[in-house]
Amino acid sequence: MIAALTVRGLTRRYGAVRAVDGISFDVAAGEVFGLLGPNGAGKTTTLESILGLVRPDAGRIEIEGSAASAPACAKVGAVLQSTGLPDKIAPREALTVFGAFYSAPLAPQMLLERFGLAEKADAPFDTLSGGQKQRLALALAFVGNPRLLLLDEPTTGLDPQMRREVQDHIAAIRQEGRAVLLATHDMAEAERLCDRIAVIAGGRIVATGAPRDLIAASGAATLEDMILRQTARA
């Protein structure tokens, strides 16, 4: 079975610093794959390399077996750490305009309802709460009906209730058979959502597997303890 995402030997340097150093992994359809690690470990650089925001120095990226290019990227939806949208754009407008870039976009009204934005459909972006903005970011990532979603710390900065809402949406995405690559700091979130995780430290993957298996194998009590041990070793 062809993986939704294949990354092989991904390397990205900033001067003398190797932000990402030969990372390889696969994400299968219907799987949530987590990237965990401390700040500066290389999670965001990995995601941005896959999205084409950063040009890798080496490595191969494939989306459903095809090299990452414009047609392949049409199958990818993404939520960046901060969603940049004009202050006065309304969610319905953003979904309509973004949808114009895809051959078979999902209906704006359906997305507004799915992500709980129907009541704010015509409100300016700068009047939305943090949670509403993040749900809009998820809705925008969904506009092209993507097979693969790349989410970079989508719940950072949200209060517990809003964080839970966004996590519920991510769980629902997995149920639809879509693949998700999730970069997160939140251990509870990773344990709850991720089928497998890769622990990154110093630009390298130091451990890969299901969260429960990794905890058991390391002898740690929690996922957080396991990651602290792994990153300390690296």
Next chain:
Amino acid sequence: MSAVFALTALSLKLNFRNRMAILYGYLFPLVFLIAFWALYRNDPVPLALHIGQLLTITVLGGACFGLPTTIVAERERGVWRRYRLLPARPWVFIASVLAARLVLLVTAALLQLALGFAFGMPWPAHVGALAAAFLFTAFAFMGLGMTIAMLVDNVPAVQALGQCIFLPMLILGGVAVQLESLPLWVQHVSVFFPGRYAVEVLQRSFTGTGLGGSGFDLLALALIGFAGAIAAAGMFRWDRSFSPNRAWLAVAFGMWLVVGAAAEWRGQVAVSGLADTQPVGTPRDYAPSAKPSAAGWHAVTETDFDTIAFDRLPADQGIVAPVSRSDAVPDPAIVPLLDQIRDGLPGWAPGNVPDPVQRTRNLLAVAAVPDILEMEQVERFVPRLVFARLQAVIRPQDLPKILYWIAMHPDAGDDGAIHQLGVLGLPDVSGATRPVHARIMIYAFKLLGRVTGKTPPL
């Protein structure tokens, strides 16, 4: 293509939700128009002779401030970074931004023209040519705006760099200040700014001969716009964290130098000789050896004419007491006014009073007042009408003597005629009339030189 239209429509909607954008994009051009209308209130036709300047200012503001401000602000906020995740090439986003900006520029210009028409501005002589000239101007300045947008990192930097380009172009580039009013050296500087070509091609389309003879101006604008587009493409970036290669600036601004050098090579850079800005002075300045005469104009002799230093008079092509060349063609916009003056002079009461000296003085006032009021172009064509009329209504043997008498006694006589110019289509003069006397003196000297053969004929 639907993506371009959708994004263009969105850009326009967002623009109209931004109060500052409305202020800069629409209100400022109207304020400029009202300012020009007030400043040149004595023009023969309202605003028409300045519409090239006004439209250029509108495009310049929208393209050099509005366009880069929008792009840089969105890039700062990460909007363009988010756009990059969409499955489309960069030209889709650039095309939509430029299309939206063009719509904004065109609507701002139409609004400006509409207000101009409300003030009595005539309909453009060549509507199609005006539209084409506007598109060339917009292309040139949007290329510049894109270059600025790709170069700078933040909105304050757009304002700073924009002002560095905007103000010199307004003042030295023949945009806010007409070339005729600029010193010769500044006229040479102006060919290195695109604003000069924009003003000329727009003005010629509105009141002149259309695009005929505008080939170089259009080529200059196209080249400058093209160079700006290439430089902007070379420096294009989705994200402010990437530094542009500033070497591309040499392409954009190098083209300004190339176009300016080509203009110098072609010649025709100077539009007037402007070395005559000295004060008008008194009769003694022009006839230093003349003897006082109290015997009246009948006593003037040819010997008196020899005392006049005609070479000290202001040049006909200057701004003090100008006289048009015999082969000069007035702008079509002022022809109706010149016709009105020519047709009105025979029936104008002050031009038919019995006293030939007062009659001559009154007719000379018709030339002097437009000069004092700096009425664009009119001031240099009216003297020819007045001189022709004087030669028709004053006996040839008397005319030189009377002109000499008036020139040597500029403050004598009655000023009533100065306030009766309305029937000729000229503005009434309020306030002190002494400056008019001085211009009457100069025109009397100038016509005297011609009728006595001491200066070249008209």
